[in-house]
Amino acid sequence: MLTYSYVARNATTGEKVKGQVQADDEASAVKLVRDQGLSPIEFKVEKAARQSRFSRIKTKDKVLFSRQLSTLINAGLPLVQSLRSVAGQTTNKALKAVINDVITSVESGVAFSVALDKHPDVFNRVYVSLIAASETSGTLDKGLERLADQQEKDADIISKVRGAMIYPLIVLVVMLGVVIFMIVKVLPQVQSIYAGLKGATLPPLTRALLAVSHFLIHDWYIAVILLVLFAFGGTRFARTVTGKSFADKMKMKAWPVGPLFMKMYMARFARTGTTLVAAGVPLIQVLEITADAVDNVHITRSIRGAIEKVKGGKALSDSLTDDPNFLDLVPNMLRIGEQSGSMEVMLEKIASYYEKEVDNQIKAISTIIEPVMMVLMGVMAITIVAAILLPIYGLVNQAGFSGN
Numbered sequence: 321m322l323t324y325s326y327v328a329r330n331a332t333t334g335e336k337v338k339g340q341v342q343a344d345d346e347a348s349a350v351k352l353v354r355d356q357g358l359s360p361i362e363f364k365v366e367k368a369a370r371q372s373r374f375s376r377i378k379t380k381d382k383v384l385f386s387r388q389l390s391t392l393i394n395a396g397l398p399l400v401q402s403l404r405s406v407a408g409q410t411t412n413k414a415l416k417a418v419i420n421d422v423i424t425s426v427e428s429g430v431a432f433s434v435a436l437d438k439h440p441d442v443f444n445r446v447y448v449s450l451i452a453a454s455e456t457s458g459t460l461d462k463g464l465e466r467l468a469d470q471q472e473k474d475a476d477i478i479s480k481v482r483g484a485m486i487y488p489l490i491v492l493v494v495m496l497g498v499v500i501f502m503i504v505k506v507l508p509q510v511q512s513i514y515a516g517l518k519g520a521t522l523p524p525l526t527r528a529l530l531a532v533s534h535f536l537i538h539d540w541y542i543a544v545i546l547l548v549l550f551a552f553g554g555t556r557f558a559r560t561v562t563g564k565s566f567a568d569k570m571k572m573k574a575w576p577v578g579p580l581f582m583k584m585y586m587a588r589f590a591r592t593g594t595t596l597v598a599a600g601v602p603l604i605q606v607l608e609i610t611a612d613a614v615d616n617v618h619i620t621r622s623i624r625g626a627i628e629k630v631k632g633g634k635a636l637s638d639s640l641t642d643d644p645n646f647l648d649l650v651p652n653m654l655r656i657g658e659q660s661g662s663m664e665v666m667l668e669k670i671a672s673y674y675e676k677e678v679d680n681q682i683k684a685i686s687t688i689i690e691p692v693m694m695v696l697m698g699v700m701a702i703t704i705v706a707a708i709l710l711p712i713y714g715l716v717n718q719a720g721f722s723g724n
Contacts, residue, residue: 324349328358340424379475390464453599470595523710580681587674594667
């Protein structure tokens with residue numbers, strides 16, 4: 321099916337109208353336009369939009385799209401007109417192409433949620449399901465507002481976690497750079513001093529580091545090849561079922577990031593659940609969508625197991641109790657929500673609590689990492705200094721003995 325851009329004249333007002341339709345050929349496209357009460361003036365086939373790595377659709381673009389569309393619909397504008405207005409204000413070319421495709425689908429009679437579902441790389445299952453529920457209940461503007469809030473909070477947590485990981489990574493890279501410089505530039509000069517002395521032997525530590533230095537100077541390409549192979553192999557392994565399972569387990573258990581990721585997953589589970597429950601999505605569907613949204617295979621497996629128990633008549637809180645992949649507070653709070661009939665409120669409290677806990681955990685990790693990094697830097701510095709000074713002390717001692 322092709323996408324046609326058209327210019328037509330409104331038969332009633334005489335105004336020129338621009339738009340897009342999807343059809344198998346130009347004759348079918350003309351018919352679709354005429355069925356809308358328009359007189360076609362110009363048609364052209366649109367080239368498929370190619371999304372490059374430089375025009376990716378970021379979370380902030382989707383948040384802005386949701387908020388603008390919510391405001392316009394709340395003001396009483398029809399959906400298609402609201403979408404056209406948002407598309408006109410969007411600076412991201414890739415998102416604009418997606419919105420125009422959604423407009424074309426909606427104009428041809430497709431439901432808004434179905435039109436969004438054609439772009440799963442942009443609008444995930446949570447987004448599409450909440451829009452579908454909002455369409456059914458007639459609260460599309462509120463649904464879009466909830467989505468914008470949920471996306472902002474989820475993006476904020478991810479940004480904080482990444483920020484906590486970047487600092488030690490930068491320090492580690494700088495440390496490695498300094499060590500490599502010392503090994504490659506300074507240590508060989510010590511060897512050149514010893515080369516002219518008969519019977520002089522270098523200490524084991526210095527010889528070991530000189531072997532590394534020789535490798536980096538003369539066989540550096542082997543190190544580069546090994547590094548590339550390791551990165552390529554690691555990336556491929558991480559995409560496998562086994563690799564994904566291993567990586568997700570390490571995120572949950574490895575010190576000191578394990579508690580941080582666990583709290584992030586609990587916040588994501590509760591925040592997504594809050595958004596869907598508030599939109600009136602049935603509990604089983606909420607759990608199915610949330611299972612995909614948490615992005616951890618072990619927690620996903622636990623949620624899918626809970627779904628089967630809930631289908632069998634068991635309460636959600638009981639289904640998650642004693643599950644090692646869920647922190648104890650979650651089922652306890654859910655039990656209160658089930659007993660009081662306020663599941664949405666409890667999920668919101670769980671999400672807010674763990675979002676604050678993520679902040680506290682990040683501060684705790686930062687406090688721990690700084691002294692650990694200082695110790696590592698000290699060990700590296702002592703090792704390099706010892707490798708340089710031990711031979712010099714050896715020369716001094718030799719000279720002392722020779723003088724005697």
